[in-house]
Amino acid sequence: MDLPPKPTLENLRHVVNNFPIIDNHAHNIIQPALIDTIPVESVTSEAQGHALRDAFKSLPHLRAAQQLRQLYECPDEANWKELLAQRLEWLRSGPERLNQHCFQGVHALLIDDGLASPEKVLPYHWHDRYTKAPSKRIVRIETLAERLMESILDGITIDDLDDASFFTDTWVTFTEEFERELQELIQDPEVAGFKTVICYRTGLDIEPDYEQAAREVGLPFERYIERCVRKRKFRIERKPFNDYLVLRALEILSERVPYLDAMSKPLQLHTGLGDNDIDLLKSNPAHLQPLIENYTNVPFVLLHSAYPYTREAGYLVTVYKNAYLDVGEVFPMVSRDGQKSIMRQALEIAPGSKLLYSSDGHYLPETFWLANLQFRQVWLELMTEYIEKEDITPHQAIAMTKDILFNNSNLLYNLQYEAIFDDYTIPTKALTFTARPGVEPSPQPTVVPLPPRPETRSQPSVLAPSSAIPRTTSEGPQLPPFPPPPKEPQVYDTALYDQFMQQNPEVKFVYIQWMDYMATMRVRIVPIKEFDRLMRTGSRIGISQGNTGTLQNDGPTPVMNPVGQIYVEPDLQSLRRTHKKDPLPSATVMSFWRDEKGNLIRECPRANMELLINDLQYNYGIKLLCGFEIEVTFLRRNNDQQGEPYMLLTRTHAWGTMTPEQWLQIPFLAEIATSLSEMGIEVQQFHSESGQGQYEFVLAPQPLLTAVDSLIQARQVVAQIAALHDLRATLHPKPFPGIGTAAHAHISLDPPDRDLQFFVGGVLDHLPAICAFTMPEEVSYGRVADDSWTGGTWVAWGTQNREVPLRRVTDGRWEIRCLDGFANMYFAISAVLAAGILGLKRNLVEFPQKDVLYNPSQLDEAGRLAHGIARKLPASFEEAAHALAMDVDLSGALAEGFVRDYLAMKESEQKMLAEMPDHGRRVWLIERY
Template identity: 45%
Template sequence: MDSLDSLHHLIQNHPLIDNHAHNLLSCDVAADYDSYPLESITSEAHGRALENARTTLPLLRAVNQLGELYGTPCANWDDVLAAHTRWVQEDYDGLVRRSLEGTHMLLLDDLLSDEDVESYEWHDQFTSSPTKRIVRIEAVAASLLRDIMSVERKPDESVWSIFRAKFLDALDHAMADPAVVGFKSVICYRTGLDVNPYSPDEDLLTASLHRTLDSGTRKSGYRVEEKPLNDWLVQQTLKLITFRKRAGVVKPLQFHTGLGDNDINLVKANPAYLQPLIAQYPDAPIVLLHSAYPYTRDAGYLACVYPNVYLDLGEVFPMVSREAEEKILRESLEITPINRLLWSTDGHFFPETYWLANKQFRQALETVLVDYVEKGDYNITQAKAAAADILFHNSNKLYSLNQTAQYTPEIIQGAPLLSDARVSQTSDLLGAFLQKNPDIEYIWMQWIDFTATTRVRIFPLQEFIRIARKERRIGISLAVQCMLQDDTVTPGGSTTGQFYMEPDLSSLYRNESMAAPAAASATVMSFWRSEEGVPLNGCPRTTLGNIVTKLHTTHNIDVLCGFEIEVVFLKPLTSHQTGEVTGYASATKNHSWSQMTADTRKMIPILEEINQTLETMGIHLQQFHAESAPGQFEFILPPATPLAAIDALVAARQVVTAVAERHGLRATLHPRPFPNGAGSAAHTHISITPPAREDVFLAGILNHYSSIVAFTMSQDASYERVRSGIWSGSEWVAWGFQNREAPVRKIEPGHWEFKSVDGVANPYLAVAALLAGGLIGLGENLSLAVKECTVDASHLTSAERAALGITTPLPKSLAESLAALSEDEALQGILGGGLVKNYLSVKRAESERLQSMADDKRQLWLLERY
């Protein structure tokens, strides 16, 4: 049943469409406080007046809240400046991503006259769906005037006739542009909202245009602030909107109203002045921006009595006090229909403007709606519908966005339970899983660290349900980001601080391979969250997910992954005196690739048991067969989206290991368990759709391959496979169609097999690094300089390799690949500087520890762990 808890969950977690915002500053200038004072995040003041902003309640409130965003307490404004500067310098993308968490789509007025902002497409990487544009008509007019005045005119052409034709043509183009979903006027700033609904004569407009031209120059530009001309721009826009709406194309006109800087005439910022214009164009959707503060009730009245008027609730968050925000919401709800209320941040320049606006709006909306529910004005169902409409659905419908909100209701505490009182009967992922598996008693929460060690916490089911409901959190020391397999923390690592495990319920698998009498259990992978509950930089699964999202939103590319598990089955050798394992021997001897021998036939029951176990878990192998080395077999998994594919890979490896143990064997992923045998890889298949830019994608990977292998071949032992002639991918960075002696084998358009990956790598980071290379290639539009190689590149002469563009040898050691990674700023920029710093520290310390061991001790140590 519904409860206030469910209302709270919806308001705080429902995705939102931000129907009016502006571009963010580029990283280069985001900490240039002389040009862009950070105080502007809570104030419309400028110059000397802005100096007073530090004493205002909205800014002091922001100081106290921003510590949550930054992940560090802020006691004063200097702390905010320091934290902002640090984030900009170390992880600006991370700051933007945190600030836009929960934002499904942005509608940007991207015509700010500032060259220091990012393009509207740049913002796509941080939202669920691509950004759309709001075209500011005065900016279009100013741009056209500069263009017109930069070229010579024919003697019989007037400036007015040229401008008129070009402006109307620009409106037509914007109407036809699918990236444009609406228009905006800032006439409020220029001549006020008392817009004449009727066009003046041509002579008056011509004179108005010439006065505009006289006030500017081609160099300085032309500010359109002549009332006849400004009114005409609005009138023509509304006429076209009306005309195109009859043809089924709906693109509203937004008006800045109310609150603004000292350039505005506050009296004429009252939207009541727009009433004649609204009445003149009843078929043109009109949005009154910024809550029309302090004229909120006037705007609400217009939205109540005119069916073409909508009220936007933005900008006042976080520009006014908490009480004022709540009052504005209450005044908006007095008579305004819910389906006429829209949400926006008016976010601009700084990521904090988005974060503060969204946080404060959700807080105020919950306060107001809960109060109405408790007083009986709304029931909970009505309040939840109102919140979802304001946050998402109203903008989705008005701007014809055709978006679907990805919102999952929480497990409702106190809901009816199954007969054994184990799990809520809900439609969420956990409920569905437990309905199918009612005997589950324990849940294993897992993550994989930088040494590719799987770390596990086990919870009785009732405790895990509390975690899934977010009724409790599981903190893990941040030291695990700098921890070796023996729990040693590397130099520079800290035992201070923690992250919180958040289960990814889509990754739930039943543990089918546990030996009796173990109770029924399931495994779930987890994300890392900060103290404030936001994604933590350094989480391998989050890092991969962000890159996959960026490929989709920025380049419209979707990715599938598939894996081959190469594993060697070993028999343990024990000491007669102590019974301890002293070494391993292969489980089979008479063994070769894809052959059935007396020895390999003995393994068939084990292989079939592995397949049957995976089938019960919903993981369907495509095939399995004997590989080249004694005791070596290969299991091929089906393709899936990257996170799902790797989750299945992790689960399948655990099944292989557990089934082998039941039969007294050790299954190892060691890259080369026997010096004279073939190595074991974890060949990784990646395909992109559509494949149109496959060469650009591949070029990015090949350009950064030496750095990427620091993640895909992450142990010194991995480089024992980098040899020519053993089908391991040769010794040069190259690619070839169906060439198994190239590190990259092209299989079909947009589909490659990457052979420089093995089982001792963290698979989330390995795939993230490969996709990051492709993302760099797309972002830089790289050309594929390496030509197709049809042979083992090691067999070519230097001149022959050079002719094919094959100039880079694969690193011969982990030290070489780590050195390449430490110098690769582009790859670090995608993966995150903090993640790479910790990874380098861990892998170097791990290598030093392993190389200090005797060869036989090191080999045994690795076989027992991988």
Template identity: 40%
Template sequence: MESLESLDSLRHLIQNHPMIDNHAHNILTQEAATDYDTYPLESIVSEAHGRALKNAVSTLPLLRATNQLSELYGTPCKEWSDVLTAHSQWVQKDYQGLIRRSLEGTESLLLDDLLTDDDVEPYTWHDSFTNSATKRIVRIEAVAASLLLELMSEERKPEETVWGQFRQRFLSALESAMEDPAVVGFKSVICYRTGLDVDPYSADEDGLTGSLHRILDSGTRRSGYRIDDKPLNDWLVQQTLKLITFRKRAGIVKPLQFHTGLGDNDISLLKSNPAYLQPLIAQYPDADIVLLHSSYPYTREAGYLASVYPNVYLDLGEVFPMVSREAQESILRQSLEITPTNRLLWSTDGHFHPETFWLANKQFRQTLENVFVDYVKQGDFTVYQAKTMIADILFHNSNRLYKLALEPNYPAGTTENSLSTRDEVSVSTPDLLNNFLKSSPDLEYVWMQWVDYTATVRVRIFPLKEFTRILQKEKRIGICSAVEYMLQDDTILPEGSATGQYYLEPDLTSLYRNGSIVAPAAPSATVMTFWKSEDGKPVEGDPRSVLRNIVDALDKRHGINVLCGFEIEVVFLKPQKDEQPGKTTSYHPVTTNHSWSQMTVETRRMVPILEEITRTLKAMDIQLEQIHAESANGQFEFVLPPAAPVAAVDTLYAARQVVATIADRHGLRATLHPRPFANGAGSASHTHISINPPTHEDSFLAGILENFSSVAAFSLSQDSSYDRVRSGIWSGSEWIAWGFQNREAPVRKISPGHWEFKSMDGLANPYLAVAAILAAGSLGLENRVPLAVKDCPVDASSLTDAERSGLGISKKIPKSLQESIESLEENEPLRTMLGTDFVKKYITVKKAESARLSAMEPEARRLWVLERY
């Protein structure tokens, strides 16, 4: 059971977290706001029109609104007439004040501003009432009607047909909207016109010409033209989805919203069921589609579509305040039945009167509180999970979908930490441990791990009872702050100090069961940790925090989500001990008849070990994507699935430990040494990075290439790493370049926004290396760096100087750690982005480590690295 304090923090977040209104309409001018004949105030709680609207005064939604509006107006409202009076007084005395109060807590409005051209304020006018600029949603039927009116008012050349001109102008208008930064999406009201049973395939030109002429025959230049003939209506939707799909591949993402469900008597209730859209959704899988208005009364159908199609989102708007409180709670619960919460969006469908926004926001927050607090009390969600879902629904999902790149502005009197879920880790959510224990009731120990600057994995082991005390903050686990100046053999550099400590804070999102192979003595689990200061704040140099901060910055500043995936390359060796005094163990590849992606007789002998590794990882919920033999003798590659960067690195370490442990169990050594033998290919830790959306992928890539030499101080972090910086051994060659599917370029482009970074190996701390890569890309984005280096289709070392110059290739990859560190020391922007003090400490450690290893004989150094990594 969650504590009362935890539930209070959940309620606080629900009532105060900023929101993005992903679908609304313009507000009336002050002059029109009291024209109740044209814009009846009853419309704030009903879709009915005319005489039917008069019945709204006897509905539960209107009675509830009457009572609640007393709070907005600051005056008692017992009857609907009191509401009309208070509204008129506010409009006359302080209309802008009424609007400001109604939009309080709204970060941004996404307006369908083509509802009417009369009596409403332009979309930019609304900016003064929200924290961020208003954006537009373009209604395609309104665009079509406007173009027809324009076209029929002009003279045409004899060879020009109405259909030909209309088709050209409509497609041009869509293209213009795509290029307009103020436009973030499109909308169709085909539900009102011909229903949602949209044909996914275009009709022939003759059929569309006839459809257009039927529309022209039913209207006039004076009355206008209503787009309500099925072939043409379907065609408008099809063309919009085709363009959305095409432009998304180029990195421009603008969804299509569909009015579904709830509407006035102009709608076909049966054909407003979003289930009719299923063939269309399947036909355009790359086009993001938003089902508006909770699809009420077809919420479950919409939720089903959003659960089985990754391009479908469900908007929760309009039913607030159009239906009763019980109905609102039922709709929200239905939407949560199977709909992924990262596919739920909030909107008010606010229009004309500012009260529509205020009532919708108030009632939605009340409904969120009632439903989510109940779920938490019942044990369905933890407070942390509930907070994450609510923040996503109110803000982050729309921010990501529409690529708004906004940061939430928290209300006065609150702080980001009190409302944000980003910094809440599982130390405050012991239920995550309880859920884990349901599948591992025999758990006895938990290993708390961290990774230092030398990429050494360090661990503390706790009995479960003591670990639980750590989670409950009954005790803290300190590690000496000198960990930032520690070498592999525990030597503390002079810059370090035995005074002071950091505290390990477990991140339960990284918790996994070790299994009997990794830890055979007793059932145990491993969890990664963050470093926290004495006052509980993140330590700047904590590797996991460094990476998390860069990932968060990309999301906040640029609206970019990052995925990361790794390839583990290892060489399996047979140790051979020499019993003579003074002699060391020698290592030989487990296979010698060996080649890339081939299963020789020797290679097949390794299959049982490879399968044991796969089964062990699967039991830890790590699903390998593939295994294959690599080029060097005894070398194999394990491909891990993509994940968010911090989670991906957590998985990488878990998988490496399994590989090493199972190899040892069979009397073998699995080494990550970049080049354990001079003849043959080396081992890397190829890193796949993808950004979404890939809108400015060229600048991101340009930033990586521009800062490549500095990044190498993290990704090629020991002198042994540079034994791989050669051409002709499939390591990425020697020149800073990129190429589409070019495996002899240090950066291989795979698809839009997706690259493989080849200049990284198993000696690096991957939290820091990935952070450096992303920081370099972020610098490219912030400075809009043009991509001066062209696509290189071959090994750049095979080109002449003139040929390389023609491709913009001018710099070599550093040939030593010293060169990389010197580049990093001179790169103030990258050091600042990563953390100046942290980078200074990291460089100090790397210089000392390099000096220590350089003093060894080459063979001793090779064995030293081979046995530790």
């Protein structure tokens, strides 16, 4: 497998200057007719009125002016007046071009649209024309409350205040409506989070006790209502009332989490830097510590770098899992040295996974452009310095860059966007602004062409919706989109298909296959003429949405939805000739699931696994190889209807033996190995396993998705060749007493230097939940026992230790032992990948779980604790399912709603199986797996 070279400073520079941004805190652009009402110099200062005049002599202004000259294509010697004249010309002749330049490199915006009245600014979704993905709303709770109160008090006069019940009735109406609005907004997919500006109003020293705040709000609420009625001013700035609003919002957010330990939508809080409305002493985020502790399932986002209290904010985000630091607004409001100092303070102890980029862009498009440019400049200087001092490596700097620009916000706000980017293909010519002759343009963020996908597979559409909205100009000449959109991808690689058919002209049919949630293979048999039409026209096969929510026997589950279509798209990378004993001259191919527009959907097992593979490669520089062991028990059918329906193929049998009885089976076993080899699936060896009639075929390591595809296709061959010999090949983990059948997977990391973070810090940490995928039936847990070489019952790892579920074979290579043939291998490996990525994000270097060189079951309690062994694996599928339901981090790392749907379907399946007699259940499972 070709690996990219180790990243260098040049790769870091490429990533910093070009990686797409999720701007986690911004505001709307002002209406074009009002753009002249906002002084341009305000882009670098919070000063207002006469105080703003002095901004011209500040370092932030002088630096921004130099950069704006380049933006507007002014000569270096142009003064401020000339710069404004050039800007005015841009606004008259082509404002769309200016906007396109200013939003270049921005993937998505999260917009607080409560800064100004809707009549003054453009709606939040207007900005979608300049971004790769749709904008989302951040709802300001004070604005929500004020507009709600204005509606409630519409038509109320001073005379109404004399009614004894007026204030009580108004309070009840307001609180009910406020809660109803918040509940609806929490459910609204357009709303990414909420925000409070209580820092501006009454300070961050919020009363932490909700009941106490509710008791204190009475009289201040009445005074507020009187002012609203008398003066028609609805701004909320009475501390008890402001405190109550924030606490009520936190209560509602906290109550609406879907399950224990889940996180609500985030709450952003203005902290630190602000205009003269703010009480600087009360803008210190340290005041928020009691609130952060009281509402542990609400993420708190501390905005604007908390400047000048960055260190306090850094401390909070380090010690509380639900606190995050936004590093916006200081770009471009602070000088370059100040920005570097602020970022240094943020990085002193705060994890890179808790920092979020924002522009705080508002009103003028230039605010977005300056913040984007200046952040990248300062960040590159810092990362380069840390690398040169050998504090970090280029790879770590690249990973941190991607986190702060994109990944952290993507995960925190549950956006499910994808950044498609190649760290190693550096464009020879970047997209830059056109400059006047003799004027050197500054480096600009660029969007590079789509990179090749890992494993040299064709790049699929992303799961996130695309914002390919046609761009138009409101005046002036029609301009091409900027940056130019990628070309429409070709659905199928027809050259690859043509090559396959030239090598296999005898193929007359194609098995188009996919694996459902219950690990059942589904298939459509398509004549080659129809398959050829699909390839040439880019068509797909439509199936009912409901087919993805049924059991192995098509029994219904709560997930089944008979409304809608899924479109099955063959992945030509998995296309291969079937074995020669197949009754049809045919080929077989695995498939993706897409929607009607061709986008991959969250239900698709292969697509979700591939996204995790991409995440590992592009964000962590890690590629994976995987080799599977196919353990299988061969059974003869017993025609005696009164007795046991199966007989074991061999009885004089042990691990690695070849008795005369076994020797007679060599031609049959070799037929399987030869058939696989002819299909291009390499078998490295095969041998007898410990159980009677049990054999193992060891497949060669391959890139991960290819390895799983090959495993599934190989298992079909094993079962089909066995059927030709009137045998049943089963993967059942316990087909007979004394026979335990596993499905071990060997996974190798390249480079191997972070395998402990991946496997110990990630996989082992989430192993009880992962078992719900790797051992997905109740009988799966009958195979696993101590002192039996089945991986044991303790959550532990060890080098060359087969009594632990996670065996380290050598540096970078690990064996997953708590895995059997009932598993949907796409799901099982996806869970391992997701957990491993969580471990990489934590980036620990020391772990409580030590390399155990003993059988954990033979250690006493003190010995196990010395090795960090404190938990047991689930003893039943019910326990594993509960562990998965409780593992919010692992659920969040997988596709949206996937864990919920999977557990709902498994619940239906387990109920169906429980109603069968033990004997009937065993036969039912043997015949299907």
